[in-house]
Amino acid sequence: MLYMFCADGLEEVEALATLDVLRRAGIEVKTVGVSGKTAAGPHGICFTTDITLDEYPSDKAPDGVILPGGGVGTETLYGNETVKDAVLKTAEAKGLVCAICAAPSVPGRLGLLEGRSAVCYPGFEKCLRGAKISESRVVRDGNFITAAGMGCAVRFGLEIVSAVKGKEAADGVAASIML
Numbered sequence: 001m002l003y004m005f006c007a008d009g010l011e012e013v014e015a016l017a018t019l020d021v022l023r024r025a026g027i028e029v030k031t032v033g034v035s036g037k038t039a040a041g042p043h044g045i046c047f048t049t050d051i052t053l054d055e056y057p058s059d060k061a062p063d064g065v066i067l068p069g070g071g072v073g074t075e076t077l078y079g080n081e082t083v084k085d086a087v088l089k090t091a092e093a094k095g096l097v098c099a100i101c102a103a104p105s106v107p108g109r110l111g112l113l114e115g116r117s118a119v120c121y122p123g124f125e126k127c128l129r130g131a132k133i134s135e136s137r138v139v140r141d142g143n144f145i146t147a148a149g150m151g152c153a154v155r156f157g158l159e160i161v162s163a164v165k166g167k168e169a170a171d172g173v174a175a176s177i178m179l
Contacts, residue, residue: 002027002064002096002164003056005083006049007034009072012041013150014100018066021157025173027164029066032056034080041070058082061093066160069101069121069149078106087112091143096163100147100156104128107144116141121149154179 002022006015015031022029033039033049040046065086067077077083084106091097091112099106104120105127107113114130119139137152138159139145145163147156154177162170 001062002029002066002160003062003086004029004031004066004068005034005077005080005086006031006039006047006068007073007076007080008040009070009074009076010039010041010068011070011073011101011150012043012045012047014070014153014156015039015041015068016047017153018068018100018157018160021154021173021177022160024176025161025165025169027161034076034083039073042072053080053082056082056086058085061089061095062086063090064096064098064160064164065090066096067099067103067106069099069103071102074102074105077103078109084110094143096143096145096160098145098156098160100153101149104146113144113146116144118144118146119148120146 031049033052101121102124105124108128113128117134118131119134138147138155158170
């Protein structure tokens, strides 16, 4: 099971486009409301999450975590001990750690990107401690997938599909959405 942590202030398209691509591929993913049962972005788009943070099974490492960006949402994610613990447990268990836009700063500040290639929204590079900053818009280095921002959300989702189900599955979803 993959878990997408959604906090108020998240970049809406980064969450919803990624989630849509994953579910089209048949990947089981639950959205987790960090701030309650809903998440609202800075553009007035609000959606209901599958579960709240209180319902998240924090006793074990998930197969993967997904962190949508947005400056305010990212700071909320980084400030939440349950989210940070989920990221650390997932990385330790070699699960997927996926973050887009400002959100790669979460694993970056936790020291998890040291020596890895990664990308983030311009201006957040200083938070990717020890990472090799890539010029690519979506980067996969081992079990870490990072992306530069909202315009990369579909490609970010497809890279996660590729990591979970293989390139052929990702290519199939890409073709089905006319990419």
